[in-house]
Amino acid sequence: MGKTVLVLMGSPRKGGNSDRLSDEFMRGAREAGHEAEKIYLKDKVIGACLGCLACQGTGGRCVQNDDMDELYEKIKAADSVAxxxxxxxxxxxxxxxxxxxxxxxxxxxMTDKTFYLIGVGQAPSERYMATMIDCFRKYVGCFRAGDSREGGYVFGYGVDKPGEVEGTPAMGLAYEMGKSV
Ligand SMILES: Cc1cc2nc3c(=O)[nH]c(=O)nc-3n(C[C@H](O)[C@H](O)[C@H](O)COP(=O)(O)O)c2cc1C
Structure with missing residues (x-):
């Protein structure tokens, strides 16, 4: 049975490099028979965490009522989150x-989910993305008790202007990562 794949798109630039890489990832996932949806975080009203931890005593209900309510349901329902x-x-x-x-x-x-990272940057190589990869791994590690895991990551290097990622090896790698979901 096909999986449910959710892409959380952090770039404020629609049609930008991470957006285009995500499209390739989703194309691969769809071709492999999965359902893929992308959410542009820019279009959502999402307040910063207040750190009150009220959610810990209310079965996961945040005191803020904003567009995270919708995202919570989508994340919970997803098998894979990019x-x-x-x-x-x-x-x-x-x-x-x-x-x-x-x-x-x-x-x-956050149980039994596979997380992927799709990144882009102006810097020329993975060395410069080490902090982001580390943040990703540690974030996913927070859900290890629930049997969630890292599925992989892909980066577009040396890209700045929207669309520069087209034609780089990252496009094929994103597609393959999507197919492997
Ligand atoms: C505020 C800001 C900070 C940035 N910092 C970095 C950085 O630390 N390393 C890097 O490789 N690129 C950096 N960049 C470049 C972006 O990652 C690059 O333009 C990327 O292609 C933008 O992705 P998008 O097209 O998906 O929006 C920065 C860009 C901005 C606007």
Whole structure:
């Protein structure tokens, strides 16, 4: 049976490099028989985590009522979650970080999911993406008790202007990663 694949798109640039890489990832996933959906975090109203931890005593209900309510349901329902973001100052951008912080409310529901990372940056090689990869691994590691895992990552290197990722090896790698979901 096909899996449910959710792409959280952190870039504020629709049609930008991470967006295009995500499309290749989704194309691969769909061709492999899975359902794939992309959510643009830019279009959502998502407040920063207040750190009140009220969610820990209310079965995962956040005190904020915003578009995370919709995302919580989508993340819970997904078999695979891809975090797509440009590298901003060596890690994922604020839109992504804000949404991920809010998932503290649903830690108990992060069971049996596979996480992917789709990144792009101006820097020329993986060496410069080490912080983002480390953040990704440690984020996924928080759900290891629920049997969630890392599925892989792909980066577009040396890309800045929207669309520059087209024609780079990252496109094929993203497609293959999608097929392997
Ligand atoms: C605020 C800001 C910080 C950035 N910091 C980095 C960085 O640390 N490393 C890097 O490789 N690229 C950096 N970049 C470049 C972006 O990652 C690059 O333009 C990327 O292609 C944007 O992705 P998008 O097209 O998906 O929006 C930065 C860009 C911005 C706007």
């Amino acid at each position: 975090l797509a973001s440009p590298v901003y100052f060596y890690t994922w951008n604020a839109l992504m970080k804000t949404a991920l912080d809010r998932t503290v409310a649903i830690v108990a529901d």
